[in-house]
Amino acid sequence: xxxxxxxxxxxxxxxxxxxxxxxxxxxxxxxxxxxxxxxxxxxxxxxxxxxxxxxxxxxxxxxxxxxxxxxxxxxxxxxxxxxxxxxxxxxxxxxxxxxxxxxxxxxxxxxxxxxxxxxxxxxxxxxxxxxxxxxxxxxxxxxxxxxxxxxxxxxxxxxxxxxxxxxxxxxxxxxxxxxxxxxxxxxxxxxxxxxxxxxxxxxxxxxxxxxxxxxxxxxxxxxxxxxxxxxxxxxxxxxxxxxxxxxxxxxxxxxxxxxxxxxxxxxxxxxxxxxxxxxxxxxxxxxxxxxxxxxxxxxxxxxxxxxxxxxxxxxxxxxxxxxxxxxxxxxxxxxxxxxxxxxxxxxxxxxxxxxxxxxxxxxxxxxxxx
Numbered sequence: 001x002x003x004x005x006x007x008x009x010x011x012x013x014x015x016x017x018x019x020x021x022x023x024x025x026x027x028x029x030x031x032x033x034x035x036x037x038x039x040x041x042x043x044x045x046x047x048x049x050x051x052x053x054x055x056x057x058x059x060x061x062x063x064x065x066x067x068x069x070x071x072x073x074x075x076x077x078x079x080x081x082x083x084x085x086x087x088x089x090x091x092x093x094x095x096x097x098x099x100x101x102x103x104x105x106x107x108x109x110x111x112x113x114x115x116x117x118x119x120x121x122x123x124x125x126x127x128x129x130x131x132x133x134x135x136x137x138x139x140x141x142x143x144x145x146x147x148x149x150x151x152x153x154x155x156x157x158x159x160x161x162x163x164x165x166x167x168x169x170x171x172x173x174x175x176x177x178x179x180x181x182x183x184x185x186x187x188x189x190x191x192x193x194x195x196x197x198x199x200x201x202x203x204x205x206x207x208x209x210x211x212x213x214x215x216x217x218x219x220x221x222x223x224x225x226x227x228x229x230x231x232x233x234x235x236x237x238x239x240x241x242x243x244x245x246x247x248x249x250x251x252x253x254x255x256x257x258x259x260x261x262x263x264x265x266x267x268x269x270x271x272x273x274x275x276x277x278x279x280x281x282x283x284x285x286x287x288x289x290x291x292x293x294x295x296x297x298x299x300x301x302x303x304x305x306x307x308x309x310x311x312x313x314x315x316x317x318x319x320x321x322x323x324x325x326x327x328x329x330x331x332x333x334x335x336x337x338x339x340x341x342x343x344x345x346x347x348x349x350x351x352x353x354x355x356x357x358x359x360x361x362x363x364x365x366x367x368x369x370x
């Protein structure tokens with residue numbers, strides 16, 4: 001076992017909070033809270049602008065659009081402009097993922113596309129004291145129990161999940177055990193590009209459980225599915241600062257480059273779809289302070305570790321919940337693990353979506369309060 005993981009297990013399970021070094025701002029952290037409450041809707045206008053400098057032949061661009069209408073998000077409208085020959089909303093045929101697809105003729109020397117989306121979001125809160133039998137379309141639940149290309153549900157994934165949930169009787173118990181397992185065994189790795197890829201089989205086989213949100217929450221989702229608990233990733237974008245003062249749980253609305261974030265949710269028979277985000281617990285532990293916090297009882301971490309099991313803050317929007325996404329009209333170079341970043345291609349090939357300074361896209365948001 002990786003020695004870093006072994007140390008993290010020991011600290012998380014048996015911990016010695018008193019032995020931790022005094023971290024900068026620890027006194028302030030004693031009063032830190034993370035308590036999302038069910039409040040009113042917030043309205044945001046999100047603008048994504050793409051400029052393609054290296055126009056070689058015809059250019060194609062795909063932009064994710066907010067595609068969920070739920071108890072925590074409502075899509076109001078999407079509008080676009082630019083110099084494309086054609087642009088329209090399309091969906092991936094297999095997964096139904098909505099996106100804006102634009103085609104630029106070879107004669108367009110500097111392709112430009114701007115998407116403006118208006119959405120409403122709000123906090124998610126579960127009341128564990130009031131279980132109520134939930135109803136969901138059986139087809140939706142079946143989809144939330146299926147494997148994906150990088151999300152197998154057999155072999156080491158199922159074996160690990162069965163070990164982690166030994167003795168768990170209910171779906172809530174299983175979700176709790178797997179959430180705790182991910183927080184105890186995995187870790188945030190800042191050097192991973194973007195949000196990671198979500199290749200959970202490789203993570204488990206190599207015992208390299210470092211990653212970012214698309215890796216860490218995929219690990220949770222895959223293990224949930226492998227033991228019969230419907231679960232799914234939600235791919236989206238942080239919009240504005242956290243109301244609770246956590247820098248790493250915030251977005252800078254003036255510049256949302258790198259603000260993409262994957263969350264997760266599980267379906268529990270007595271509660272319906274419930275918010276989860278073990279990846280953000282690990283992000284706070286690794287990056288909220290200069291020191292890597294390795295104990296979930298730390299006063300800065302404890303409120304987040306407790307709160308993100310069942311709740312989340314509405315300073316974020318979701319694009320979609322799909323794995324293995326096909327780009328309609330694309331060159332057919334395989335599927336994407338997920339669609340959370342702008343995508344593009346032309347005669348020079350597929351653009352690198354993780355290099356927005358080269359691909360040249362910007363994302364910003366503003367909250368509409370009037």
